[in-house]
Amino acid sequence: MSEEILINVTPQETRVATVENGMLTEVCVERRTKTTLVGNIFMGKVVRVLPGMEAAFVDIGLERAAFLHASDIAGAIQLSETGERTQKHIRELLREDQNVLVQVVKNPLGSKGARLTSNLTAPSRFLVYMPGDPTIGVSAKIEDEQERERLKEIVREIQSEHEDGENGYIIRTAAEGVDAEAIRGDVKFLKKLWRAIEQAIVDAKPGDLVFADLPLVNRTLRDLVGLSVERVRIDSRECFQSACQFTEKYLPEIKPRIEHYPGERPIFDIYGIEDEIQKALGRRVQLKSGGHLVFDQTESMTTVDVNTGAFVGHRNLEETIFKTNLEAAQAICRQLRLRNLGGIIIIDYIDMSVDEHKRQVMRAMEKALDRDHAKTQVCEVSSLGLVEMTRKRTRESLEQTLCSECPTCSGRGFLRTAETVGYEISREIIRQVRQFDVKSLTVVAAPEVIELFDEQPDYFAELETFVEVPIRLQAESMYIRDQYDVVIV
Numbered sequence: 145m146s147e148e149i150l151i152n153v154t155p156q157e158t159r160v161a162t163v164e165n166g167m168l169t170e171v172c173v174e175r176r177t178k179t180t181l182v183g184n185i186f187m188g189k190v191v192r193v194l195p196g197m198e199a200a201f202v203d204i205g206l207e208r209a210a211f212l213h214a215s216d217i218a219g220a221i222q223l224s225e226t227g228e229r230t231q232k233h234i235r236e237l238l239r240e241d242q243n244v245l246v247q248v249v250k251n252p253l254g255s256k257g258a259r260l261t262s263n264l265t266a267p268s269r270f271l272v273y274m275p276g277d278p279t280i281g282v283s284a285k286i287e288d289e290q291e292r293e294r295l296k297e298i299v300r301e302i303q304s305e306h307e308d309g310e311n312g313y314i315i316r317t318a319a320e321g322v323d324a325e326a327i328r329g330d331v332k333f334l335k336k337l338w339r340a341i342e343q344a345i346v347d348a349k350p351g352d353l354v355f356a357d358l359p360l361v362n363r364t365l366r367d368l369v370g371l372s373v374e375r376v377r378i379d380s381r382e383c384f385q386s387a388c389q390f391t392e393k394y395l396p397e398i399k400p401r402i403e404h405y406p407g408e409r410p411i412f413d414i415y416g417i418e419d420e421i422q423k424a425l426g427r428r429v430q431l432k433s434g435g436h437l438v439f440d441q442t443e444s445m446t447t448v449d450v451n452t453g454a455f456v457g458h459r460n461l462e463e464t465i466f467k468t469n470l471e472a473a474q475a476i477c478r479q480l481r482l483r484n485l486g487g488i489i490i491i492d493y494i495d496m497s498v499d500e501h502k503r504q505v506m507r508a509m510e511k512a513l514d515r516d517h518a519k520t521q522v523c524e525v526s527s528l529g530l531v532e533m534t535r536k537r538t539r540e541s542l543e544q545t546l547c548s549e550c551p552t553c554s555g556r557g558f559l560r561t562a563e564t565v566g567y568e569i570s571r572e573i574i575r576q577v578r579q580f581d582v583k584s585l586t587v588v589a590a591p592e593v594i595e596l597f598d599e600q601p602d603y604f605a606e607l608e609t610f611v612e613v614p615i616r617l618q619a620e621s622m623y624i625r626d627q628y629d630v631v632i633v
Contacts, residue, residue, distance in 0.1 A: 437475060
């Protein structure tokens with residue numbers, strides 16, 4: 145598979161696009177005014193302990209207090225003499241006004257604050273360092289059992305060399321096939337990094353940032369540039385030089401793949417990235433066969449509806465449905481990555497009566513999800529014909545990053561009709577007349593609502609006769625359709 149990473153840098157914003165076989169699959173946007181917090185370590189202060197939720201709210205200097213669950217606190221799990229794992233109560237672990245060192249694992253999303261842990265980690269190219277936890281773990285994406293054991297053995301040897309049995313490591317996917325010297329270099333880097341963090345902790349006050357993860361470009365080079373990436377193109381010379389210095393020091397094997405794009409035409413325009421981003425902000429996604437998908441994103445979940453649309457097939461109905469669902473499975477997985485949709489996702493495929501077709505669609509979906517960097521879990525087709533899945537959510541979706549709630553409909557996606565608003569005004573007029581001593585009324589509303597009254601003079605004349613009060617109509621161009629005032633004169 146051909147894979148490229150394109151990086152567009154402007155003074156206020158950095159955008160990273162992943163292109164696989166000429167098709168955009170992922171976009172990450174970081175703005176100077178709103179950088180990611182995931183991986184950052186703060187000195188926090190406990191502002192509230194909630195025994196009923198086994199959690200606490202911690203002030204780390206953000207607009208909203210962050211959330212820390214008891215299970216994410218270092219030392220919360222204890223082993224009994226029989227080897228049974230039990231969790232301490234939140235009151236045993238934290239108290240209000242206590243200072244606590246925490247790391248952000250999820251950015252603030254919508255109305256929710258950041259999610260925290262006190263089990264601190266420090267990442268590098270091949271490893272994640274876990275001080276105080278002697279575990280050695282291996283990424284689930286490294287499937288070869290011999291390779292997993294080889295990597296574990298290398299880390300164990302390095303641990304014994306450093307007499308560092310109290311601290312552990314997670315071996316990342318990028319470590320697959322890497323030799324012992326490269327991993328040894330990573331360990332040295334992590335030790336040096338952790339000593340710097342420990343020195344910063346000494347002088348930290350509540351709300352202080354103790355450690356910040358790398359900026360987006362360097363983080364991309366560290367985490368996303370694997371063997372499958374043929375080249376990384378950067379359209380800023382200054383950023384290109386910075387990336388070269390970073391890779392020369394920490395990732396020399398990928399430096400030859402980094403290129404500077406000097407062209408006058410924007411790099412995202414050449415690859416059609418801008419158009420794809422605009423399409424990814426819409427509800428409807430067109431399939432090549434003529435079918436289409438409809439995405440609806442809510443606070444609790446995302447739903448995806450699959451439709452045959454204009455695709456009528458060539459053989460029979462079942463074959464048409466199967467081909468549409470097969471194409472939809474791959475398109476959905478791409479859109480999940482592109483839109484960065486997380487949490488619960490419900491997919492309503494077109495009903496299939498053949499079990500083998502269901503299995504093939506699920507296999508196609510699982511194969512497409514193998515390329516996803518986020519952790520996913522997919523259930524089989526339910527009795528209602530739905531596929532339930534979850535995708536790990538660590539940052540805002542593309543829509544949440546680039547868009548805001550519509551001020552007209554407040555995110556509902558619809559407005560009441562002019563006729564509905566007109567009838568509401570009628571009821572409000574009757575209510576006002578019965579409640580107060582009214583001599584006359586003025587209705588101020590949107591032009592289209594006033595036009596509706598003008599088009600139905602008989603209805604309005606009946607209303608005036610019914611309430612026995614003269615009514616004057618006034619159009620206000622600044623009012624939206626839902627907005628009106630009934631003014632007593």
